[in-house]
Amino acid sequence: GESVGLHLPTLSVQEGDNSIINCAYSNSASDYFIWYKQESGKGPQFIIDIRSNMDKRQGQRVTVLLNKTVKHLSLQIAATQPGDSAVYFCAENGAGANSKLTFGKGITLSVRP
Amino acid sequence: EPEVTQTPSHQVTQMGQEVILRCVPISNHLYFYWYRQILGQKVEFLVSFYNNEISEKSEIFDDQFSVERPDGSNFTLKIRSTKLEDSAMYFCASSLQGNYGYTFGSGTRLTVV
Numbered sequence: 209g210e211s212v213g214l215h216l217p218t219l220s221v222q223e224g225d226n227s228i229i230n231c232a233y234s235n236s237a238s239d240y241f242i243w244y245k246q247e248s249g250k251g252p253q254f255i256i257d258i259r260s261n262m263d264k265r266q267g268q269r270v271t272v273l274l275n276k277t278v279k280h281l282s283l284q285i286a287a288t289q290p291g292d293s294a295v296y297f298c299a300e301n302g303a304g305a306n307s308k309l310t311f312g313k314g315i316t317l318s319v320r321p
Numbered sequence: 322e323p324e325v326t327q328t329p330s331h332q333v334t335q336m337g338q339e340v341i342l343r344c345v346p347i348s349n350h351l352y353f354y355w356y357r358q359i360l361g362q363k364v365e366f367l368v369s370f371y372n373n374e375i376s377e378k379s380e381i382f383d384d385q386f387s388v389e390r391p392d393g394s395n396f397t398l399k400i401r402s403t404k405l406e407d408s409a410m411y412f413c414a415s416s417l418q419g420n421y422g423y424t425f426g427s428g429t430r431l432t433v434v
Contacts, residue, residue, distance in 0.1 A: 240420060251325075251412050251425035252364060297364065307420050308354070308377055311364040 220318045227285040231298035231312050234279060238300040242309070243272060243283045246295045255283070255296075285317075293319045323347040325426035327413050333432045334403055342398045342429045344413030352419040353396045355388065357381070357409040358428075364412065370396065371419065403433045 221227045233241070239260040244252035258265045258272045258281075265272050271284040281298050295316050299309040326345040334340050346353050355367040369376040370388055387399045396415075400407055410428040 242423070244425075249427075249430075251427045253425070254423070257421075299364075301420055308366040308369055308379075309356075309364075309423065310366065311356075313363045 217313075218316045218318065220320060221288050222320050223288060223290060225288055227283075227288045227292070227317060229283045229285075229296050229298075229315055229317065231281040231283075232279060233281060233298070233300050233312075235300060235302060235310070236276075236279065238302050240301040241272070241274060241281050242299045242301070243270075243281075244297045244299060244311075245292075246297065246314070252297060252299075288317075288319050290319050290321060293317055323424070325413055325415055325424050327411075327426035327429050329429060330427065331430045331432070333434060336405060336433055337402050340400050340403055340431060342400075342411050342413075342431070344396045344398070344426055345394055346396055346413065346415030347417075347424055348394070350415035350417050350424075352376075352416045353388075353390065354414040354416075354423070355398045356412045356414065356425075358412065359409045367398070367411075400431075403431075405433050407431060408433045 242257040243255040245255050246252050256267045256270050256272045258274050263274050269286045273282045285292055295314045297314045298312045301307045301309050328343045332340055353370040356364050357367055358364045366379050368378045368382045368388055385401045389397050408431055410430050412428045413426040414423050416423045
């Protein structure tokens, strides 16, 4: 079946370093991808998104890269801060209106002071 | 910033009882969703709702589940006869365009005992 998955379950980084979180997807028809951050006891919080007609998109301290050739998505966080500690999910949305989001399993980012 | 509001934040119920989880989506949004997240696992799609009817549902969304938008502002998820395995966080989400710009609520933690 089609799935979205993450390569690593946990990632520990030093405060101030850059973080890279990776995600593989298998639905080649997906045209919209989103990274979410989830803090304990809260709902998924939008970080950044990208459409399939782009390969890079930058936000404030975050960059999403999309490689459609290998169906790979990554989230880069610059100068990681303690407040970035959370679980990060990638999600994909199949083409067409009202398509559901398919989430990856989630990776825990832990920032060391 | 507009929010999706969910109530209650935590619901404890006995096995076999009916529960209704409530959501107030963002007022101008047209597409509504329920997702669930079992502790430590990924967020899973349950159902999408548009134009007063279900657009898509997952295998999880069996006959014990139903959704309603009774009054133009609330969006509810009913579980008719809860099972232990229904214990999870339930997230409501809404979007304006159906394939973009999802906003999630903070979730209802359902505990079935």
